Each structure stands twice: as C-alpha cells, then as structure tokens.
Amino acid sequence: MPELRYDGQVVVVTGAGAGLGKQYAKFFGSRGAKVVVNDLGGTFNGEVGNDQRVAAQVADEIKAAGGIAVPDFNNVEQGEKIIETAIGNFGRIDVLINNAGILRDITLKNMTDKDWDLIHAVHLHGAYKTARAAWPHFRKQRYGRIINTSSASGLFGNFGQSNYASAKVALVGFTETLAKEGAKYNIVANVLVPGAASRLTQTVWTPEMMEVMKPDWVVPIVAVLVHSSNRETGAIFEAAAGHFSKIRWERSGGLLLRPDDTMTAGAVLNGWDKIHDFSKPEYGSGIGDSIGTLERAMKLPPSPPAENITFKNRVVLV
Numbered sequence: 001m002p003e004l005r006y007d008g009q010v011v012v013v014t015g016a017g018a019g020l021g022k023q024y025a026k027f028f029g030s031r032g033a034k035v036v037v038n039d040l041g042g043t044f045n046g047e048v049g050n051d052q053r054v055a056a057q058v059a060d061e062i063k064a065a066g067g068i069a070v071p072d073f074n075n076v077e078q079g080e081k082i083i084e085t086a087i088g089n090f091g092r093i094d095v096l097i098n099n100a101g102i103l104r105d106i107t108l109k110n111m112t113d114k115d116w117d118l119i120h121a122v123h124l125h126g127a128y129k130t131a132r133a134a135w136p137h138f139r140k141q142r143y144g145r146i147i148n149t150s151s152a153s154g155l156f157g158n159f160g161q162s163n164y165a166s167a168k169v170a171l172v173g174f175t176e177t178l179a180k181e182g183a184k185y186n187i188v189a190n191v192l193v194p195g196a197a198s199r200l201t202q203t204v205w206t207p208e209m210m211e212v213m214k215p216d217w218v219v220p221i222v223a224v225l226v227h228s229s230n231r232e233t234g235a236i237f238e239a240a241a242g243h244f245s246k247i248r249w250e251r252s253g254g255l256l257l258r259p260d261d262t263m264t265a266g267a268v269l270n271g272w273d274k275i276h277d278f279s280k281p282e283y284g285s286g287i288g289d290s291i292g293t294l295e296r297a298m299k300l301p302p303s304p305p306a307e308n309i310t311f312k313n314r315v316v317l318v
C-alpha cells in the first residue's frame with residue numbers, strides 16, 4: 001500500500017513541542033508537508049510559558065531529517081498569529097491540528113476562576129482562535145482539514161476535572177458544527193480523543209501504562225483523518241495503545257406521553273424502563289434527527305430539510 005502523503009500542504013500543529021503534537025509534527029514533516037510547529041514552551045499547568053527552545057528543537061529535528069518546518073512561539077489564545085505564521089512563511093494552510101493543552105486539576109469546591117478560565121482559554125478559546133483565522137483560507141481554497149483534541153474526561157467527566165472536562169466536551173459541539181458549516185467547502189473537521197504517555201499523564205498512570213501508551217501510536221488515525229482522501233467529518237475518534245475506535249451519541253427508543261392526564265411525574269417514573277431501553281437505539285447526528293424523532297413521536301408531517309428549518313421551529317424544540 002502506498003504511504004499517505006501531504007506534499008505541498010501546510011500543516012499547523014499547536015502544542016507541537018512535546019507529547020502528541022511533537023509526533024504529529026514530525027510525521028507530517030516526513031511526509032512532504034510544510035509544518036508550523038507551534039508551542040509557547042509552557043509548564044503543564046499553564047503558569048509559565050516562554051521557552052522558545054521547545055518548538056525550535058522540533059522544527060530543527062524536522063529540517064535535519066530533510067523536511068520543511070518553521071517554529072511558532074505564540075500562545076494559542078492568539079491563534080490568529082499562528083495562522084499568520086503559516087500564511088507568512090508558506091502562503092497557505094491546509095491542515096489545522098488543535099492539540100495544545102494544559103491541566104489544572106482541582107475539585108469544584110476548590111476551583112478558582114483562574115483555574116477555570118485558563119483551561120477554557122487554552123483548550124476552547126485557543127481552538128476557536130486558530131480555526132476562526134484558518135476558516136477564510138479553507139473556504140477560499142475549498143479545502144481544509146481540522147482536528148480538535150478532546151478527552152475521555154470531556155465525554156464522561158472525571159473527578160477533579162470539571163474545568164478541563166467542560167472545555168473538552170465543548171470542543172465536540174464546536175467540531176460537529178464546523179463539520180456542518182464546512183461541508184460545502186470541503187472542510188472536514190473531526191474530534192480526537194487520544195491516550196498517550198506525556199507529562200500530562202505521567203502523574204496519574206503507572207509505568208506499565210506509560211510503556212504501552214506511545215504518543216506516536218496515535219499518529220496513524222490523525223494521518224488518515226486529515227488526508228485529502230478522507231470525507232469522514234463531524235465524528236469522534238479514540239486512539240490509545242494501538243486501539244482505534246469511533247464514539248457516537250445513542251438515543252433510547254424512549255417513552256411517549258401525551259399532554260393529558262398521562263403526562264405526570266408518576267407516568268415518567270412508571271416509564272423509566274422505556275427511557276432507559278436501548279434495544280431500539282437511534283444514532284442522531286444533527287438537530288434534524290432530533291426533529292425527526294419528535295415528528296414521528298407526535299405523528300406530524302415531516303419538516304423541511306435541516307438547512308431550511310426556521311429559527312421559530314428551533315425555538316419550539318427548546
């Protein structure tokens with residue numbers, strides 16, 4: 001099988017000075033892409049950050065191996081500057097991998113506004129800023145590939161991570177929306193839920209886990225998702241320890257009540273089993289699917305396609 005190539009494409013990887021991002025950057029540098037190696041060189045909790053050697057070293061490694069790369073030292077909170085580095089040096093951007101991240105684990109009881117805001121600023125606002133700046137270029141050239149990095153913590157919640165989990169799950173809604181808004185411009189956007197040994201995980205995982213969670217083992221699915229051949233968009237993929245899978249929303253068959261004397265708390269309690277019954281699941285992937293479910297439940301005639309749904313109809317759903 002021929003190897004996947006990215007010749008002539010410009011790939012921006014945020015947080016590419018270490019961990020997962022470093023592996024992505026080196027991979028794309030070895031497959032013909034021009035790589036913007038972004039990293040502000042910060043501590044794992046975002047407290048201090050201006051070690052330019054972190055990004056510079058990775059860019060140097062790519063160049064020493066015969067690739068093309070430029071370091072970028074901007075904070076993702078000023079994501080537009082990172083995209084300017086791509087445009088200024090290479091004249092275009094094809095792939096954006098939002099990967100930069102920090103942790104400030106703390107229970108809600110002890111959370112400060114700084115713990116909350118900084119996590120959201122880096123993970124969510126940072127991804128917004130880079131994507132917002134790349135978007136006009138993607139639209140104009142009718143081509144773009146985006147990966148936003150989420151976490152199992154975001155999908156399922158995790159003790160001591162309400163700040164991180166909320167920012168990470170917000171990236172799911174953000175990405176799924178970009179996939180829809182970008183569809184007609186050949187802009188593909190997906191969510192990655194990785195697992196890899198890095199400084200973010202070294203304090204929580206055992207040495208045995210660290211051994212099998214190689215960051216470079218996450219690279220193959222990123223390579224596929226941002227390749228020009230990929231049409232899959234608006235989806236969530238997990239990758240860790242050589243295991244690759246897809247995650248999707250599942251809706252139970254549900255309980256249908258009517259606005260008569262059956263629509264009571266007691267009726268909901270009686271129908272609890274039906275609300276939990278996943279024997280006939282639905283896998284919605286858009287607001288139109290939710291409307292379809294309600295229409296079937298209420299036996300209404302079908303609505304127009306999702307893009308024609310008026311604001312008024314959406315309000316009815318709320």
Ligand code: NAI
Pocket residue numbers: 014015016017018019020021038039040041042043044046054074075076077098099100101102122126149150151152193194195196197198199200201
């Ligand atoms: P890492 O700490 O090894 O690398 C993250 C890099 O991002 C660092 O080099 C850091 O300097 C840089 N960075 C941090 N804030 C930045 C900012 N504001 N602007 C620019 N660069 C910044 O972490 P790792 O493990 O490689 O994580 C990468 C991404 O994957 C993160 O978004 C993380 O939340 C996510 N993730 C990682 C998991 C894992 O198992 N390692 C699990 C789930 C999610």
